[in-house]
Amino acid sequence: MAEAAAEVASVLDQAAAWLAEGRQVALATVIATWGSSPRPVGSQxxxxxxxxxxxxxxxxxxxxxxxHEAQQVLTTGEPRLLSFGVADETAWSVGLACGGKVELYLEAIR
Incomplete structure (x- = not known):
């Protein structure tokens, strides 16, 4: 649990550093998984x-x-809900042929 918290803190620290440099930043968060998924809910x-x-x-x-989706979110400012998995026609092209599914929430942060 402490390792996961440290990982999230590291991601957020980097995002804060980019924002301080004047860059735009989007944050993707795993909000749900089904079956075999390489990263747990809460990963960012x-x-x-x-x-x-x-x-x-x-x-x-x-x-x-x-x-790619993050660049669109930064352009439009609109958050997106993304799903990837074996039922999706892009599953093989993005590497999710293992039988899992992952759902992400992607938003611009300021």
Whole structure:
């Protein structure tokens, strides 16, 4: 539990540093998982307007798609609910062929 709290704090610290530098930042949070999922609920990933990342929401298999969606959130300011899993036609392309599903909430932070 302490390790997970330290990881979230590290992601939020990096997001705060980017904001202090004048960058725009989006935060993705795992809000639900089903079946085999590499990261637990509460895992977070920050993405800045340059595409830099801190943290992880999937152990690497969907991060590219999340970065792409984060850029859209930073452009529009509208949060998004993202789902990735075997029932999704993008499951194989993002690397979730293991039978799991993950749902994320993605929002711009200020």
């Amino acid at each position: 990933m920050a993405v800045d307007d340059r595409g830099a990342m801190a943290g992880s929401v999937s152990g690497g298999c969907i991060e590219g798609a999340v970065v």
